[in-house]
């Protein structure tokens with residue numbers, strides 16, 4: 001499992017010239033389609049966990065361990081995000097199951113009184129039965145509004161990537177996971193500081209099909225203690241590229257949700273996920 005340390009930046013028109021000026025090598029262009037999944041109650045994304053299918057392969061991003069106590073971050077470090085990337089399907093399913101279970105248990109604690117009281121107070125037999133047996137509680141415990149259904153985009157394509165992959169969709173159904181966002185990205189990638197995948201600085205220039213462009217400086221590391229040096233490399237690269245902006249730059253998902261899924265977006269904003 002690797003940790004992706006990343007800083008996003010606004011792509012200005014002369015960024016390609018600047019990249020070649022600092023010796024970055026273009027290593028190719030590609031196009032990929034991402035479909036992101038969540039439950040109708042947004043249990044994954046409200047925990048900052050991002051499940052996607054990219055070109056038929058499952059990927060999960062979840063926050064890397066938080067910064068150590070007493071370690072103050074400088075401005076450059078605050079602009080970097082750190083996410084663990086999981087690409088093994090059994091590990092993805094295990095992690096998603098864990099997050100969903102915890103989130104649903106928490107939600108049930110908040111929505112319902114303790115079970116003993118519930119049994120005494122609730123006269124609705126069906127509701128009581130469902131409350132007691134439910135693990136992944138979106139459907140029985142929370143009434144779904146039509147808005148949630150509207151957000152399940154591209155239902156015709158809902159499980160396309162899994163089908164293409166010859167995969168078993170039972171785990172998605174079991175946890176009531178469905179697509180909430182999908183878009184295609186054209187990506188132009190550059191490498192700095194060596195050819196190796198790990199530890200080297202990579203710059204991606206992304207253009208999403210809904211009309212948003214963003215750049216990313218990223219370093220992949222395999223161990224927690226390498227995160228600090230990855231952030232330093234990113235800061236140095238940003239400086240060499242003349243990126244003076246000290247504001248966090250919005251990613252593709254941020255802009256997508258803001259435009260197309262305002263209810264989901266508002267929930268993530270108020271939970272300080274975006």
Ligand SMILES: Cc1ncc(C[n+]2csc(CCOP(=O)(O)OP(=O)(O)OP(=O)(O)O)c2C)c(N)n1
Pocket residue numbers: 006008050061081083185216248249250251252253254273274
């Ligand atoms: C600046 C910032 N970025 C991402 C997040 C959280 N988040 C939202 S969507 C999301 C998943 C998409 O991550 P991102 O790196 O933005 O997408 P992409 O560049 O296509 O993936 P890559 O090819 O690099 O693996 C995350 C982690 C955040 N809170 N703030």
